[in-house]
Amino acid sequence: MSNANTTQPTNVKSSTTANTAGQSQTPIAEKLKDSLHNTVDKFADSAESAEKAIRSGATHSAETLTEKQQQIQASWEASSIRKYAIENPVATAGMVFLAGALFGKIIRR
Template sequence: MDTAAPGNQGKKVGNGASESAHPFTDKAQESLHSSVDKLAGSASRAEQNIRETAAGSAENMSARKKEAEAKWQKSGVRNYAVNNPVAAAGIAFAAGMLVSSLFRKK
């Protein structure tokens, strides 16, 4: 029985193995399959690292958000703006006008 792949016209060798009619193509195919397998392994590791990093970053950002919200709730600026909304709006307007006049092109 010929052990060569279908469509691969192989010659019988003395020990029953077949000699390929396309040795270069067979070597290239084997090399490419090996390269794809290595690439798949590397991609798998990279994906796992990205997923772990993303999960860690999401946890870190969530903790920072809670910390910032707690600081804002205790902030004197927030208390002033809540107690004096008209004055806070006036200060914000004046600051905006000042900044825009500094950056205005002449």
């Protein structure tokens, strides 16, 4: 049973292509798309500047940390405590053991 009034669908793509050549069929969607693109572009610019600031701060922090480490190392090298520990290792180990035992007693109470 074939219905003589049924028609086959026409090629929708070709008919809409002809209409979009002159004017957009979805002006609201186009405005939304443009607005979203602008928002994403602004967000990308903000992210870029934030990344640059973070990288700059991290680089500065790393340089400062390296300088501090060098200062502490130089201070330790010249320290009288280091000299005593090298010259008297057994006495140093005994003092460290006693300090740890005393600290343990205090913590338990």
